[in-house]
Amino acid sequence: MLNGLYVITDEELSPGRTHVEIARAAIAGGARLIQIRDKNASDRAFYEAALAIRKLTADAGALFFVNDRVDIAAAVGADGVNVGQTDLPISAARAVLGPKMMVGLSCDCIEQAIEAAKLGADYVGFGPVFPTATKLDAGPVSGLETLRQVCSRVSLPVVAIGGICASNIAEVASAGAACAAVISAIVCAPDMAAATTDLIRRYGHGR
Ligand code: TZP
Ligand code: MG
Numbered sequence: 001m002l003n004g005l006y007v008i009t010d011e012e013l014s015p016g017r018t019h020v021e022i023a024r025a026a027i028a029g030g031a032r033l034i035q036i037r038d039k040n041a042s043d044r045a046f047y048e049a050a051l052a053i054r055k056l057t058a059d060a061g062a063l064f065f066v067n068d069r070v071d072i073a074a075a076v077g078a079d080g081v082n083v084g085q086t087d088l089p090i091s092a093a094r095a096v097l098g099p100k101m102m103v104g105l106s107c108d109c110i111e112q113a114i115e116a117a118k119l120g121a122d123y124v125g126f127g128p129v130f131p132t133a134t135k136l137d138a139g140p141v142s143g144l145e146t147l148r149q150v151c152s153r154v155s156l157p158v159v160a161i162g163g164i165c166a167s168n169i170a171e172v173a174s175a176g177a178a179c180a181a182v183i184s185a186i187v188c189a190p191d192m193a194a195a196t197t198d199l200i201r202r203y204g205h206g207r
Contacts, residue, residue: 001063002102002123002157005169005200006033006181008067009053012040013134014187019049020056022187027060029196033179035082037067050076065104070096080104082125085112090119104159108139110146113154125181126150128162129172134183138162144175151176169199173206 007026009019023034034057036050050066054076057064065080066073070093073081080102083093093103105116106125113124128138129147141162142150151158157178164172165185172180180203189195 002033002159002178004033004179005031005196005203006035006065006159006179007031007186007196008035008037008161008181008183009049010037010134010183010187012038013184017187017192020052022192023053023056025192026186026196027056027062029193030200031196032060032062033065034062035065035067035181037183039068043072047072047075050078054078063102065102073097073101080122082106090116090121094120106161107150108142110150110153113150113156113158117154117156121156123157123159123178124150124154125159125161126177127160127181129160130163130165130168132163132184135162144171147172147177148175166195166198166202169202170206173203 009022011019019036038046050072054064063079065082066078067082068087070081070088082104084106090103102122104123104125105121107113116124128141131141159179159181160172160177161181164180164182169180186192186195
C-alpha cells in the first residue's frame, strides 16, 4: 500500500509537461503511488486533470492522492488527500471524505509528526529532508538523522520528501521511510518513465 516511490505531478516545475503526461509516464515506469499537486490551476482544470489521473491510476492498480484539495479528492474518488499544517484539519477532511479515504499530514519537525498520529492521520509527509528549490516556503531541512528519528518514534508510515533524487533515495529507504516522494527528480527528467524505474530500483537497494 503506502510503500516505495511516491510521484508528485507538478506541471509548473516541469518543462512543459501536463499532470496527465507526468502521471502516465510515472505509471509506465512502475510507480504505484501518484499525487497531483497544483497551487495555481483553476478549480476546473485541477478537477479535470485529477479525474483523468484517477482513471489512469485505477486502471494500473495504483493509489491516487490529491494535494491540499479535499473537495477535489472527494469529487474524483481519490484514495487519499495530503493536507498541510494550514489546510483543512484532519477531522474536517475526514468529515468530508468519510473513514475510508487516507489523509496524510505534511510535517516539518518531530513534534508535528507525533501530533499527526494523535490527530488520526493515516500517514506523515515529512520534509524537506534535503535542500530543495521546489517548495520555497518549506520548513528547515531536516536531514537523514531527523528523518530516522521520526520514522522510529512515529508509528504511522512516513512519506519522506524534499530534494530526494537518484543519489540519496537509498538512504531515505534505509532511514525507515515507507515512501520517498519526488517532484523534480521525475518531472524534470529527460525520460520520466526511465527515471521512475531507476528511482524504484535504487529505493529497493536501501531497504
Ligand atoms: N514539501 C516539502 S519539500 C517539497 C514539498 C512539496 C518539494 C519536493 O520537491 P522536490 O523537487 O522533490 O525536492
Ligand atoms: Mg498543502
